[in-house]
Amino acid sequence: MDLTQLLQYNFIQHAFLAALLMSVACGITGTYIVSRRMVFISGGITHASFGGVGIGYFLGFAPLAGAAIFAVLAALTTENLTRRKILRNDSVIAILWSLGMALGIIFIYLTPGYAPNLMSYLFGSIITVTHTDLRLMFALAVSVTVTFVLLFKPILYIAFDEDFARTRGIPVTLLNYLLIILVALTIVLSIRTAGIILVLSVLTIPQNITNLFTNRFGRIMIGSIIIGFIASLLGLVIAYFFDIPSGATIIFTLVVMYLAARTIKVLTFGRSKYSHNTAI
Amino acid sequence: MNKPLIEIRSMDVAYKKQKVLRNVSISVFEKDFIGIIGPNGGGKTTLIKVIVGLLKPTSGAIEWTIERSDIGYLPQGRQLDDKFPISVKEVVASGLERGLRMGIRSSIQERKKIDEALERTGLTSLRSRPIGELSGGELQRTMLARATVSSPRLLVLDEPDTHVDNQFEMELYSLLKDLNAQMTILLVSHDIGTISPYIKTIACVNRNLHYHSSNEITNEQLKIYNCPIEIITHGTVPHRVMKEHKQF
Ligand SMILES: Nc1ncnc2c1ncn2[C@@H]1O[C@H](COP(=O)(O)OP(=O)(O)O)[C@@H](O)[C@H]1O
Numbered sequence: 001m002d003l004t005q006l007l008q009y010n011f012i013q014h015a016f017l018a019a020l021l022m023s024v025a026c027g028i029t030g031t032y033i034v035s036r037r038m039v040f041i042s043g044g045i046t047h048a049s050f051g052g053v054g055i056g057y058f059l060g061f062a063p064l065a066g067a068a069i070f071a072v073l074a075a076l077t078t079e080n081l082t083r084r085k086i087l088r089n090d091s092v093i094a095i096l097w098s099l100g101m102a103l104g105i106i107f108i109y110l111t112p113g114y115a116p117n118l119m120s121y122l123f124g125s126i127i128t129v130t131h132t133d134l135r136l137m138f139a140l141a142v143s144v145t146v147t148f149v150l151l152f153k154p155i156l157y158i159a160f161d162e163d164f165a166r167t168r169g170i171p172v173t174l175l176n177y178l179l180i181i182l183v184a185l186t187i188v189l190s191i192r193t194a195g196i197i198l199v200l201s202v203l204t205i206p207q208n209i210t211n212l213f214t215n216r217f218g219r220i221m222i223g224s225i226i227i228g229f230i231a232s233l234l235g236l237v238i239a240y241f242f243d244i245p246s247g248a249t250i251i252f253t254l255v256v257m258y259l260a261a262r263t264i265k266v267l268t269f270g271r272s273k274y275s276h277n278t279a280i
Numbered sequence: 281m282n283k284p285l286i287e288i289r290s291m292d293v294a295y296k297k298q299k300v301l302r303n304v305s306i307s308v309f310e311k312d313f314i315g316i317i318g319p320n321g322g323g324k325t326t327l328i329k330v331i332v333g334l335l336k337p338t339s340g341a342i343e344w345t346i347e348r349s350d351i352g353y354l355p356q357g358r359q360l361d362d363k364f365p366i367s368v369k370e371v372v373a374s375g376l377e378r379g380l381r382m383g384i385r386s387s388i389q390e391r392k393k394i395d396e397a398l399e400r401t402g403l404t405s406l407r408s409r410p411i412g413e414l415s416g417g418e419l420q421r422t423m424l425a426r427a428t429v430s431s432p433r434l435l436v437l438d439e440p441d442t443h444v445d446n447q448f449e450m451e452l453y454s455l456l457k458d459l460n461a462q463m464t465i466l467l468v469s470h471d472i473g474t475i476s477p478y479i480k481t482i483a484c485v486n487r488n489l490h491y492h493s494s495n496e497i498t499n500e501q502l503k504i505y506n507c508p509i510e511i512i513t514h515g516t517v518p519h520r521v522m523k524e525h526k527q528f
């Protein structure tokens with residue numbers, strides 16, 4: 001079967017659309033996460049959400065809704081406790097991270113019978129996205145884009161120097177909460193496509209590829225969206241033709257692209273340029 | 281006498297339980313140029329943070345007759361993330377914010393102000409540089425441009441002379457002298473000696489605060505003693521260059 005035939009399948013069209021929406025949301029929030037060094041926080045939120053997946057199975061509601069509740073709660077807790085300097089930021093994250101996984105495992109164990117699609121929450125399944133998933137992803141991609149376009153400057157300034165932003169009258173605390181909620185929601189909807197185990201890479205690898213060639217916040221966002229989308233399409237097609245899991249193939253494609261980009265950069269710009277100030 | 285821009289009355293400031301400033305009173309008037317000196321850990325940065333609104337006093341009062349956005353602030357050098365993807369121009373532009381404003385592009389007036397601030401600090405050719413590619417002095421100049429870009433009524437500088445070379449230090453001081461014609465300046469410095477000709481008042485912060493009018497601390501005296509700030513401040517011989525404070 002060739003590519004044109006493949007494109008006529010409904011599920012493939014859905015998968016492509018999901019890849020586009022995921023790339024937009026992750027390209028934008030991922031840039032915020034990477035620039036502000038919130039990758040570990042994001043890991044904590046991601047894994048905490050597994051608790052919600054487990055409770056969803058146990059009580060019989062949509063696991064993704066449970067994941068959303070847990071992710072947002074974990075995000076708000078991290079932000080709040082860190083802000084009040086009650087606990088060290090990284091310790092809070094570690095606790096929520098393992099608590100979420102523990103609750104998830106206990107509730108799935110307690111659920112009678114077997115948990116269908118469990119693997120798809122861990123590793124993602126872009127091939128099986130539903131209309132509802134797509135609608136939610138569309139709403140998220142639009143919210144993220146609108147927020148970051150309208151509030152581009154305040155977000156950039158807060159991420160760079162929070163105290164200074166405060167002295168300019170920017171509502172820093174409010175925006176911090178808004179942004180961490182957007183991060184949590186982006187993570188949850190990407191769990192559908194990339195899975196809990198793999199979601200961090202779609203939030204960080206495109207950014208680090210773009211960051212090899214530009215050191216501007218706005219450009220990293222746009223570049224990451226494009227690279228994320230290309231990698232998702234390539235990964236999907238490769239996964240289809242080799243009959244291997246799509247989430248993992250997309251991540252693998254991203255890593256290969258990163259290595260290729262690094263090689264290209266070293267060959268064209270030489271080792272020195274930018275190498276001391278890229279995010280990695 | 282006209283109303284001060286900022287008036288602090290018998291203010292205490294504490295972190296958790298540790299009291300850092302005790303019974304501090306100070307008024308900052310239009311066109312003042314106040315130098316703040318004192319030993320490390322004496323509470324200078326704490327006082328500055330209260331003035332720019334980042335910290336609240338635990339007791340006593342602080343009153344502003346100016347808007348928060350009328351204050352230009354250069355924080356003491358901290359570990360800013362030098363890999364953060366932001367350019368010199370963008371950093372300077374952040375000094376123009378006033379509350380929450382939407383939109384991506386700066387207005388023509390704003391861009392003009394940014395250009396002037398870059399020009400003033402000698403950063404025009406570095407405007408598009410990511411901050412990670414700046415030297416310590418260039419970064420400090422960027423911070424100065426950010427603090428002054430809004431033509432604030434009050435300019436608050438917390439040790440702007442760290443990491444800068446001697447030449448820029450001299451330029452900095454003459455720039456501040458010029459700026460003082462339009463704005464009030466509050467300057468924390470290691471090296472008040474060099475700028476003392478321009479400074480009108482000196483405040484010593486060491487848990488308490490003491491004022492000195494500028495004629496008390498003359499240029500000659502400072503040249504002769506040429507001491508680090510820690511020694512110029514209070515205490516007895518060998519290095520005291522100020523009158524003993526009246527106890528109150
Ligand atoms: N965030 C903080 N939490 C607790 N103590 C602090 C904090 N910041 C400063 N201090 C303490 O307050 C005192 C004054 O500090 P600071 O205002 O930075 O002094 P200076 O700027 O004069 O060197 C020091 O003893 C310092 O340890």
Ligand SMILES: [Mg+2]
Pocket residue numbers: 324325326356
């Ligand atoms: Mg200090």
